[in-house]
Amino acid sequence: MKKILLVGNPNVGKSAIFSRLTGVKVVVANYPGTTVEYTKGKTRLLGEAVEIIDVPGIYSLSPTCKAEEVAVKMVSEADVIINVVDATNLERNLSLTLELIEKGYPVIIALNFWDETKHKGINIDVDKLQELLGVAVVPTCGLTGAGIRELVMRMREAKPGKKVDIDYHLRWQKIGEIVNQVQKLTHHHHTFLQILEELSIKPFIGLLLAFFVIGISFVVIRFIGESLINYILDPAFENTWRPVVTKISQALGGKGLVHYILIGNLINGEIDFGLSFGLLTTGLYIPIVAVLPYIFSFYLMLGILEDFGYLPRLAVLVDNLMHKLGLHGYAIISMILGLGCNVPGALATRLLENRREKFIASTLMAIAVPCMAQIAVIVGLVGRRGFLPLGTVFFTLFILWVSLGFMLNKILKGETPPLLLEIPPYRIPILTVVIKKLSWRIKGFLFAAIPYVLLGVFVVNMLYALKVIDFLAKIFTPVLKNIWGLPPSAISALLVGFLRKDVAVGMLGPLNLTTKQLIIGSVILAVYFPCVATFVVLTRELGIRDMIKSAMLMIVIAIIVGGILNLIL
Amino acid sequence: MDMIVDLTRLKPGEEGVVREIIGGPGLIRRLENMGIRTGRKIRKMSSHFWHGPQTVQVGNTNLALGYGMAKKILVEVER
Numbered sequence: 158m159k160k161i162l163l164v165g166n167p168n169v170g171k172s173a174i175f176s177r178l179t180g181v182k183v184v185v186a187n188y189p190g191t192t193v194e195y196t197k198g199k200t201r202l203l204g205e206a207v208e209i210i211d212v213p214g215i216y217s218l219s220p221t222c223k224a225e226e227v228a229v230k231m232v233s234e235a236d237v238i239i240n241v242v243d244a245t246n247l248e249r250n251l252s253l254t255l256e257l258i259e260k261g262y263p264v265i266i267a268l269n270f271w272d273e274t275k276h277k278g279i280n281i282d283v284d285k286l287q288e289l290l291g292v293a294v295v296p297t298c299g300l301t302g303a304g305i306r307e308l309v310m311r312m313r314e315a316k317p318g319k320k321v322d323i324d325y326h327l328r329w330q331k332i333g334e335i336v337n338q339v340q341k342l343t344h345h346h347h348t349f350l351q352i353l354e355e356l357s358i359k360p361f362i363g364l365l366l367a368f369f370v371i372g373i374s375f376v377v378i379r380f381i382g383e384s385l386i387n388y389i390l391d392p393a394f395e396n397t398w399r400p401v402v403t404k405i406s407q408a409l410g411g412k413g414l415v416h417y418i419l420i421g422n423l424i425n426g427e428i429d430f431g432l433s434f435g436l437l438t439t440g441l442y443i444p445i446v447a448v449l450p451y452i453f454s455f456y457l458m459l460g461i462l463e464d465f466g467y468l469p470r471l472a473v474l475v476d477n478l479m480h481k482l483g484l485h486g487y488a489i490i491s492m493i494l495g496l497g498c499n500v501p502g503a504l505a506t507r508l509l510e511n512r513r514e515k516f517i518a519s520t521l522m523a524i525a526v527p528c529m530a531q532i533a534v535i536v537g538l539v540g541r542r543g544f545l546p547l548g549t550v551f552f553t554l555f556i557l558w559v560s561l562g563f564m565l566n567k568i569l570k571g572e573t574p575p576l577l578l579e580i581p582p583y584r585i586p587i588l589t590v591v592i593k594k595l596s597w598r599i600k601g602f603l604f605a606a607i608p609y610v611l612l613g614v615f616v617v618n619m620l621y622a623l624k625v626i627d628f629l630a631k632i633f634t635p636v637l638k639n640i641w642g643l644p645p646s647a648i649s650a651l652l653v654g655f656l657r658k659d660v661a662v663g664m665l666g667p668l669n670l671t672t673k674q675l676i677i678g679s680v681i682l683a684v685y686f687p688c689v690a691t692f693v694v695l696t697r698e699l700g701i702r703d704m705i706k707s708a709m710l711m712i713v714i715a716i717i718v719g720g721i722l723n724l725i726l
Numbered sequence: 727m728d729m730i731v732d733l734t735r736l737k738p739g740e741e742g743v744v745r746e747i748i749g750g751p752g753l754i755r756r757l758e759n760m761g762i763r764t765g766r767k768i769r770k771m772s773s774h775f776w777h778g779p780q781t782v783q784v785g786n787t788n789l790a791l792g793y794g795m796a797k798k799i800l801v802e803v804e805r
Contacts, residue, residue, distance in 0.1 A: 216756070246785065354788070355772075359772045473774070474774070476778055476779045578790045579788070582786075
């Protein structure tokens with residue numbers, strides 16, 4: 158099968174073109190390094206089956222890091238290379254282009270962000286560029302799909318060429334000459350977005366804007382999430398699903414093992430979706446009613462911020478603080494993605510340069526950054542006891558994040574590499590793109606979460622029925638009761654936490670905990686261990702040795718922090 | 727009068743021309759690939775407190791670089 162590679166600098170829109178060509182779902186965002194893995198997709202182009210590979214962004218073919226080494230190797234095996242070039246940054250992008258052409262690879266150029274050149278006062282003579290480079294050049298706009306058809310039609314023009322060796326310095330000279338001939342800049346007034354671009358990386362105003370953006374996001378996420386729960390999903394569940402499960406419950410006679418597993422315990426003779434803990438009651442209520450609305454509102458907000466291009470600016474603003482934690486500013490992207498789900502957060506640590514930094518970032522995220530599913534249930538459960546208890550949970554996690562990072566930075570040998578980051582221009586998010594990305598992420602959540610939630614509920618019900626929980630509760634009583642002040646039966650939540658953190662927090666509900674116990678339980682469930690999905694990815698990313706170290710830290714810190722909270726609250 | 731200063735000394739909004747990058751070939755290569763090369767115009771956008779990152783504009787690209795890295799970039803300015 159023909160192999161077609163998408164190659165280009167970071168953040169030039171390779172993934173958008175990839176998903177236009179293949180229809181394969183990939184996440185695109187307006188910051189460098191969104192694609193950390195190779196994405197492959199099979200499709201038919203012009204009646205021929207082809208494989209298309211989306212390669213993470215590279216600046217040159219002389220690799221400076223591991224990721225680039227792999228990219229360079231893949232490039233040499235391609236049948237066609239689509240070199241995606243940012244038309245608004247022609248000069249810098251052409252360096253890689255010339256390298257590809259000099260090596261004699263079969264290249265066609267997608268001159269992407271073509272639509273942006275006009276209002277930036279950039280005028281590029283495409284025919285002239287084509288003539289000077291000797292390869293096909295097609296103006297495109299990956300996000301809207303403009304030019305993609307022509308790109309496909311002209312792919313056949315990509316033919317292997319002659320290999321030439323050009324001195325590195327001469328290449329820049331050549332680029333200068335090409336740019337002088339094909340590009341004309343006209344003066345243009347700064348647009349509102351460009352003014353905003355400048356303001357948001359100013360030290361004072363930038364920070365104010367950051368607080369504003371984060372505050373607004375918080376309010377919007379909360380508002381949309383709560384509204385969906387209170388006005389749509391909860392009533393819908395009550396009105397349509399309750400009659401069904403009540404019938405099932407009655408048909409089962411209201412007790413017995415099957416009833417216990419499917420429906421759970423009746424609370425005052427009735428099903429309580431939050432507390433009954435059967436597969437068909439709480440097992441469905443948690444993912445669909447309690448969590449899904451927050452997943453929706455969080456990823457909607459994140460998608461908009463991502464596509465707008467705000468996140469790299471936040472990275473610049475927090476770089477100083479992050480250096481105190483042994484990280485550089487870009488690690489904030491890992492943390493923000495981790496707030497949605499720790500799995501993509503862990504994958505994003507690949508953007509960080511060295512092992513030390515990856516270790517710190519992964520450990521901090523796994524310990525102190527709860528995922529949105531977990532947050533949603535904490536908000537639902539602890540929030541009912543008032544704002545102060547809820548605030549205590551998140552404040553504790555924040556303090557833990559800062560102080561642990563500070564300590565790791567002091568203890569671990571090595572230095573934090575300095576920040577070097579390209580800040581993309583602001584782009585108005587395209588509604589269809591935002592919605593598409595949102596729907597992929599929600600589908601991802603539903604398919605990944607619901608089976609695990611049901612499995613978690615099933616396992617814990619079986620363990621209860623088989624008295625295993627009682628047995629474990631006895632063994633762990635010293636830690637649970639004496640250090641954390643929790644009832645021994647809370648061990649069930651800790652067990653389920655390996656599978657799903659949201660279910661685990663939800664299990665604190667039926668335990669009749671005091672507010673203090675609820676706070677401690679929620680914090681411990683966030684800290685003590687990652688869920689299985691995160692654990693697998695972290696082990697792959699960190700290697701088994703670092704993962705063991707990280708896991709030890711998690712357990713020790715959970716014991717200590719739970720103990721401290723038990724003493725001071 | 728023309729004078730040579732390192733990038734951290736540029737005032738926000740001030741423009742200069744890159745004259746030299748003091749660093750190993752690896753760093754020079756990385757900066758060049760991102761657009762910071764000898765002879766190119768560079769404009770300082772902002773600098774953050776406590777030796778925080780410096781943001782600059784070269785061509786149409788905005789870049790943020792650590793304070794230490796910015797110290798290694800010598801720029802000719804007219805003052």
